[in-house]
Amino acid sequence: MRFLFLAAFIPAFAASFTGPSAFRRDVASRNHVARESNDFQISKATFVLNMAENGEANGSSEKKKVIVLGGDGFCGWPTSLHLSDQGHDVVVVDNLSRRNIDVELGCESLTPIQPMDVRVKAWKEVTGKDIKFVNLDVAEEYDRLVQLFKDEQPDAVVHFAEQRAAPYSMKSSKAKRYTVDNNVSGSNNLCCAVIDSELDIHIVHLGTMGVYGYGTSGGEIPEGYIDVVLPGGRESNILHPAYPGSVYHATKCLDALLWQFYQKNDQLRITDLHQGIVWGTNTPQTIKDERLINRFDYDGDYGTVLNRFLMQGAMGVPLTVYGTGGQTRAFIHVTDTCKCIEIAINNPPAVGDRVEIFNQVAETRRVRDVAALVAEQTGVEVNKIPNPRQEAAENELDVSNRKFCNLGLEPTTLDTGLFDEVTEIVKKYKHRCNPTKILPASFWNKKRAEECASLDPDSVKIAEEEKASA
Numbered sequence: 001m002r003f004l005f006l007a008a009f010i011p012a013f014a015a016s017f018t019g020p021s022a023f024r025r026d027v028a029s030r031n032h033v034a035r036e037s038n039d040f041q042i043s044k045a046t047f048v049l050n051m052a053e054n055g056e057a058n059g060s061s062e063k064k065k066v067i068v069l070g071g072d073g074f075c076g077w078p079t080s081l082h083l084s085d086q087g088h089d090v091v092v093v094d095n096l097s098r099r100n101i102d103v104e105l106g107c108e109s110l111t112p113i114q115p116m117d118v119r120v121k122a123w124k125e126v127t128g129k130d131i132k133f134v135n136l137d138v139a140e141e142y143d144r145l146v147q148l149f150k151d152e153q154p155d156a157v158v159h160f161a162e163q164r165a166a167p168y169s170m171k172s173s174k175a176k177r178y179t180v181d182n183n184v185s186g187s188n189n190l191c192c193a194v195i196d197s198e199l200d201i202h203i204v205h206l207g208t209m210g211v212y213g214y215g216t217s218g219g220e221i222p223e224g225y226i227d228v229v230l231p232g233g234r235e236s237n238i239l240h241p242a243y244p245g246s247v248y249h250a251t252k253c254l255d256a257l258l259w260q261f262y263q264k265n266d267q268l269r270i271t272d273l274h275q276g277i278v279w280g281t282n283t284p285q286t287i288k289d290e291r292l293i294n295r296f297d298y299d300g301d302y303g304t305v306l307n308r309f310l311m312q313g314a315m316g317v318p319l320t321v322y323g324t325g326g327q328t329r330a331f332i333h334v335t336d337t338c339k340c341i342e343i344a345i346n347n348p349p350a351v352g353d354r355v356e357i358f359n360q361v362a363e364t365r366r367v368r369d370v371a372a373l374v375a376e377q378t379g380v381e382v383n384k385i386p387n388p389r390q391e392a393a394e395n396e397l398d399v400s401n402r403k404f405c406n407l408g409l410e411p412t413t414l415d416t417g418l419f420d421e422v423t424e425i426v427k428k429y430k431h432r433c434n435p436t437k438i439l440p441a442s443f444w445n446k447k448r449a450e451e452c453a454s455l456d457p458d459s460v461k462i463a464e465e466e467k468a469s470a
């Protein structure tokens with residue numbers, strides 16, 4: 001598929017051109033599993049991820065030393081457990097900034113997450129496996145980061161350690177500046193530290209589908225790179241144009257340029273995973289012991305749409321659809337997140353390969369359709385409220401995830417059976433919910449804030465029967 005970009009796009013992305021040899025390289029050519037790479041529309045996907053429990057992600061089966069930056073977070077903790085369970089030697093690095101933001105926002109995970117020392121001790125008791133924890137700020141403590149790499153000699157570093165909430169990144173100038181400083185410095189430090197360690201470390205970064213923007217491609221969004229015809233008729237294959245919708249998403253676009261630069265300049269081996277919205281909470285590992293429970297964010301800043309709807313449905317709170325609910329987004333279950341990371345670790349690019357980019361998504365869905373599914377299952381009403389975000393009211397989204405499918409991924413799609421599992425968790429901990437934190441609390445600009453002025457956080461009530469049984 002080819003897209004013709006207007007000249008207006010070209011100067012902004014001239015820096016992202018890649019050479020013709022890189023253009024032809026495709027992870028599919030390195031596959032051991034021959035799979036049809038026919039056109040695949042994820043919204044119609046019926047795949048089920050089955051590289052389950054003891055299965056091995058396609059690629060190298062060698063057990064590796066893996067440092068997980070941001071390993072105390074919603075995606076990082078279950079991924080650390082999954083990798084450890086699969087026999088990899090895992091070191092978790094985190095500065096616990098997310099827990100501090102909970103304090104700042106006066107809100108906390110609905111699930112009672114335990115301190116890191118309790119988490120790693122529980123994992124040892126349950127499985128006999130060690131996970132080491134290092135409290136380190138990736139964006140601030142550069143020398144310690146380099147020393148850590150020299151001491152641990154990791155094969156791979158998985159980078160989750162960023163401020164990841166779009167609404168929080170739009171909350172105030174302070175939050176915007178913190179998000180840019182933390183995320184961009186952290187990614188730059190990571191590249192510099194790999195170079196200074198003089199080790200051949202594979203970087204696996206969690207990017208986002210939001211780098212592509214929504215509805216701007218005019219067709220299926222490819223995995224990272226796009227064929228274009230430049231003015232004068234020259235054909236090229238470039239990084240897909242970046243079109244962020246928040247300061248947070250903008251940092252992921254800046255990250256992508258850093259990866260491209262350090263790969264070109266220092267031949268770093270880098271995989272960038274453009275992930276959709278993660279939903280669910282437990283994985284086969286976090287469910288082994290209550291002390292291993294994963295984080296569950298439900299508040300207006302950090303809660304993501306499907307988990308928020310599932311929480312609201314379970315609490316009898318009308319579902320907070322922003323605007324028309326015509327926004328189409330990509331989704332992935334947290335269990336698949338963990339498995340995708342392992343596939344990425346097992347399939348590193350070779351030295352000299354351009355940045356490997358995968359779309360880490362299972363399917364796409366429209367927000368109002370997701371709300372309808374949850375409403376049908378829980379009997380709650382759908383409440384269309386003014387949109388706090390500056391975003392397209394309606395968009396189509398068609399995304400390729402062929403590369404992960406070619407490597408064995410059979411994605412879990414939205415499944416009301418899995419909804420039940422989340423609902424059960426939410427009901428168990430509903431006494432920890434603060435309903436005043438449910439409505440949006442960050443607004444993209446003055447106009448959006450004014451449009452949302454009528455939203456009263458104190459008006460949200462948990463349904464009486466739910467309260468009574470709490």
Ligand code: NAD
Nearest residue numbers: 070072073074075095097098137138139161164206275278
């Ligand atoms: P999270 O906030 O739960 O976890 C991030 C972790 O990184 C936190 O534990 C935080 O304390 C840590 N951290 C942040 N800055 C740090 C620093 N400077 N030094 C050390 N540790 C630091 O977020 P998450 O949902 O687990 O997301 C992880 C990554 O995945 C993010 O980069 C995010 O952009 C990406 N992602 C998440 C989703 C999603 O739906 N949750 C979707 C797509 C991509």
Ligand code: USQ
Nearest residue numbers: 164165166208209210275276277304305308320321322327
């Ligand atoms: N939305 C609602 N009601 C809600 C919450 C959200 O209608 O109660 C809408 C939003 O307006 C938006 C969509 O749902 O259109 C998705 O919002 P979200 O908060 O679930 O997701 P987003 O802000 O995009 O961010 C999340 C993660 C981020 C990750 C991104 C992947 O927080 O770290 O990068 O999903 S993606 O969206 O594919 O870029």
